[in-house]
Amino acid sequence: MGNLLAIILLAVLVDNFVLIRFFGICPFLGVSRKVDTSLGMGMAVTFVMTMASLVTWLIYHFLLVPFELEYLRTVAFILVIASLVQLVEMVVQKVSPALNRALGIFLPLITTNCAVLALAILNIQNDFNLLQSIVYAFGAAIGFTLALVLIAGMRERLELVTVPKPFRGSGIALITAGILSIAFMGFRGMIAL
Amino acid sequence: MFEATLTLAGLGLLFGGVLALASKKLAVKVDPRIESVNHCLPGANCGACGYGGCFQFAEAATRGEAPVSACIPGGCEVSQEVAEILGLGLEEQAERRAAALLCLGDRDKTRVKFDYDGVQDCKAAVLFDGGFKACPFACVGLGTCARSCPFDAIRMDDKKGLPLIDRGKCTGCGICARECPKDVIALTSLKESPTVLCNSTAKGKEVRAQCDIGCIGCGICVKKCPEEAITMEKNLALIDKEKCTNCGICVEKCPRDCIL
Known part of the structure; x- marks a missing residue:
């Protein structure tokens, strides 16, 4: 149990996917203008990441390992994630039109989000068992959401101040992201597996 | 090699099949x-x-x-x-209208009460003593309307500190009029006719003190109008577009040049 808690903390803070490992920078800057939308994106990513880590773990250990095809994992995982996102989108469309509208374009965008693929591969590299990988996925997704909401909150405030002309728009967003990333480096070494 | 191909092909086939099945089962019927x-x-x-x-x-x-x-x-x-x-019949279409700024008080013409250095947004600026311009009805000129326009029809004239509305591009959706904290943007008919470009209902003396171009309610236009299309309401001239024949006398006679 303590081990699982450590995994969550590691994924959320110490090894934050966005701010320390630099995965998923595209949505980090693309959908972080408003706290609402970044929360929506975070929800979608959490859902997909947890599902994807479950399925990829099963596929890896029950299909690729027995046939000694471990080298194919990247290709196989991309396949899995892409189809999974499609399936999830269809299910959401059918079951909850409201959620579908809230998540909107974010859901299909996650198909090509490197954070999801990275998570699947990290699960294998770290030799996690099924429960551990799911917990790690959930933590990583929460960390992703945290980073997104943090930067969105800052960008909402940045809208209201006079930024020097050369820094306006993406410039100041990237600088803010950099400073946030440096702040997260403070967690380094707090937890080791 | 053989196994690898088979496995990936199998996976692809499996997922394809599942997706195909799902799209049939989960299809949402849309009109x-x-x-x-x-x-x-x-x-x-x-x-x-x-x-x-x-x-x-x-x-x-x-x-x-x-x-x-x-x-x-x-x-x-x-x-x-x-x-x-x-497959429906088309009912009467409402008249096309476009946004117009009912204020000519640019940087030179309307006096300011104090230097404003806060958030560069009209809604924020009016929170403090109704804005920094002396006239409480004047356009604040910090571009809330320009930012709200979804059709890119408003841009800010930085020299004058007033928005410039492209009436050709304007679709009359009225978002700017709703966003404006001073309600100084109105939707007016696209028909060519003079409009009183002032929003101030203050007394003439006050307007004189605040602004060089605002309507002081002197009533000259009311008297000169041959069609009796102009009335005075709360110290502000109002032109009845139905009666107006676009003769241009009011534009010429207005001592404040605020009818255009």
Whole structure:
């Protein structure tokens, strides 16, 4: 149990996917203008990441390992994630039109989000068992959401101040992201597996 | 090699099959007319029709809840297309209107009460003593309207500190008028006719002290108008567009040059 808690903390803070490992920078800057939308994106990513880590773990250990095809994992995982996102989108469309509208374009965008693929591969590299990988996925997704909401909150405030002309728009967003990333480096070494 | 190909092909086939099955099982039936109605709308999601966005309007129109002519930016053409798709008759279209700024008080003409150095937004600026301009009715000029315009029809004239509205581009959706904290933007007829470009209902003396170009309610235009189309309401001249013949006498006679 303590081990699982450590995994969550590691994924959320110490090894934050966005701010320390630099995965998923595209949505980090693309959908972080408003706290609402970044929360929506975070929800979608959490859902997909947890599902994807479950399925990829099963596929890896029950299909690729027995046939000694471990080298194919990247290709196989991309396949899995892409189809999974499609399936999830269809299910959401059918079951909850409201959620579908809230998540909107974010859901299909996650198909090509490197954070999801990275998570699947990290699960294998770290030799996690099924429960551990799911917990790690959930933590990583929460960390992703945290980073997104943090930067969105800052960008909402940045809208209201006079930024020097050369820094306006993406410039100041990237600088803010950099400073946030440096702040997260403070967690380094707090937890080791 | 053989196993690898087989495994990946198998996986692909499996997922493809599952997806194909799912798309059949989970298909959501959508009225195809919604999509085609949505397609011919402007797509700016301005909300002038009273719905959240173009898609919501398309849904409502298809259900028969919204009048086909509700899309103001789209105007006649769009209404006709929508009516055609839905097989409905086209009712009378409201007159096309465009936004106009009812204030000429630029940096040189309207005095300021104090230097404002806060958030560069009209809504924020008016929170403090109604804004920094001496005239409480004047355009604040920090561009809230320009930022709100979904059609890019308003830009800020930095020299004058007033918005410039491109009446050709303006679709009359009215978002700027709703956003403006001073209510100094009005939707006016596209018909060429003089308009009183002042919003101040203050007494003449006050207006004189605040601004060089505001309407002081002197009533000269009321007297000179041959059609009796101008009335004075709360120290502000009002031109009745129905009666106005666009003769231009009021424009010429206004001692404050605020009828244009």
